[in-house]
Amino acid sequence: MRASDGLNQGTFSVGQAPVALAFDGASVWVTNFTDNTITRLRSTDGLNLGTFPTGHGPVSAAFDGANIWVVNTIDNTVSKL
Numbered sequence: 158m159r160a161s162d163g164l165n166q167g168t169f170s171v172g173q174a175p176v177a178l179a180f181d182g183a184s185v186w187v188t189n190f191t192d193n194t195i196t197r198l199r200s201t202d203g204l205n206l207g208t209f210p211t212g213h214g215p216v217s218a219a220f221d222g223a224n225i226w227v228v229n230t231i232d233n234t235v236s237k238l
Contacts, residue, residue, distance in 0.1 A: 166203075167202075167203050169198055169203035169205070170205070171187045171189055171196040171198070171205075171208075172187075172189025172191070172192035172194045172196055172208055173189055173190070173191035173192045174189060174190040174191040174192070175187045175188065175189055175190075175196075176188045176189075176190045176215070176216050176217070177216060177217045177218060178218065179217075179218035179219055179220050179225060180200065180220065181220040181225065182220075183199070183200060184197045184198060184199055184200055184206060185197075185198045185200050186198075186218050186220075186225050188211070188215040188216060188217060188218050188227060189208070189215065190214055190215060190216060192208075193210060193211055193212065193213050193214070193215065193229075194208045194209060194210055194211055194215070195208070195209050195211050195215060195218060195225070195227055195236075195238065196208045196209075197209070209238060211227045211229055211236040211238075212227070212229025212231070212232045212234040212235070212236050213229055213230075213231035213232040213234075214229050214230040214231030214232070215227045215228065215229050215230075215236070216228055216229075216230050224237050224238060225237075225238040226238075
């Protein structure tokens with residue numbers, strides 16, 4: 158969605174049961190709960206830059222300026238990417 162007017166800029170495929178996302182300044186990271194993965198999309202055009210394993214049940218992600226941190230609810234862990 159374009160922030161200025163809400164125009165839909167596209168729909169992009171990710172893993173199963175996407176739950177949350179984080180932005181690192183260049184990419185949007187989407188947690189995929191059922192797949193136990195996180196998908197990285199280029200923010201300018203939605204190009205899929207890869208899907209990466211996490212712990213079990215990833216539900217949220219945050220960017221700390223250098224890394225993406227993922228909260229995994231099923232195994233009570235966090236993953237650092």
